[in-house]
Amino acid sequence: MNRRDFIKSMAATGAAGLLAPLRAIAGPLLSVNYAEGAPPYSYAVDGTVHGLLPDSLDFLLGEKMGFGLRHRTFPWKRSQLLVRQDDGDALCTTPTPERRLYLDFSAEPVVRTKTYLFYSATNPRAEAIQGIRTLEDLGGFQVVNYLGDAWMYSILPAGLWVYRAKTVQEAFHLVGKNRQDVFIGSLPDVKGTLSRLRLAPPVTCHEIENPRTASFHLGIRKQYPEVRDILARFDALVRRERKSGALDAVIAGRPKDA
Incomplete structure (x- = not known):
């Protein structure tokens, strides 16, 4: 330009x-x-x-x-x-x-990033969510992502239905309110991200296996x-x-x- x-x-x-x-x-x-x-x-x-x-x-x-x-x-x-x-x-x-x-x-x-699964600590299915270790384990859970994230949609298992939020912040909000079970995000370091969003109830996360990390x-x-x-x-x-x-x-x- x-x-x-x-x-x-x-x-x-x-x-x-x-x-x-x-x-x-x-x-x-x-x-x-x-x-x-x-x-x-x-x-x-x-x-x-x-x-x-x-x-x-x-x-x-x-x-x-x-x-x-x-x-x-x-x-x-x-x-x-x-x-x-x-x-x-x-x-x-x-x-x-x-x-x-x-x-x-x-x-x-x-x-460069790692892949994390985010969910609410107050989710009634929190114990089951804690057992998710791979993308293939997501079946049966409500998954949210945001519009335009072509990379994430390309790696999710075929046939998995995903709710598409308008922004990352909306996706985290839906998880924090237990309106969706999980959000998958790629981060270089998870520290600081959740504190910036100031979510209540608190959202927690754990790393999951992903051979195609973004x-x-x-x-x-x-x-x-x-x-x-x-x-x-x-x-x-x-x-x-x-x-x-x-x-x-x-x-x-x-x-x-x-």
Whole structure:
């Protein structure tokens, strides 16, 4: 997205999505779309986008590679559609065959995760839920997920009915109120996620086996100038900053030199 198109897009869509302040404008501009209401990955506080994904990209693309970044949140399906329509340059998400049709992805993951099963401690079936160890054990339970999470729908057992909430927060709310039994989520670290949501009654979780655990990669639209060169440099940077511990520090919310 060139500077003129970027400014026009900001004026046209600024009211529709939540915007984070731009980083330095001296370098190339990259507009990144995220899922709204999806802590710890992406969420808004007082109109500013926060989370593991924008924080990591601010560090890697902004601080280290010199990009000017605009972060926007929308319902996840819309975020993806807008990038397909060239209203936005990038996503940070799990590569899928459909997304690869319009995005080139980094080889290196920005965020790696584990898979957790979330449920209410007050659920009448809590003891049975505690026995769930694999995705195949979900039969007979009410499962909730959120719209646009193509990765999760791709790994669930065939024939399993899933209630589709509008956002991650709504999914957790339904579980917390025992209106659905379980929510499956992938997180780099479960600490902090439940406290951010402040659910009552409390939601608890345990890790389950999943050979296809999600990882989040930078995906840039195929028409973006020099996209393959950008991603090659990005991959080298991710490897270097992960080896140094700086990227993990950003994800954990620690000082990068800690």
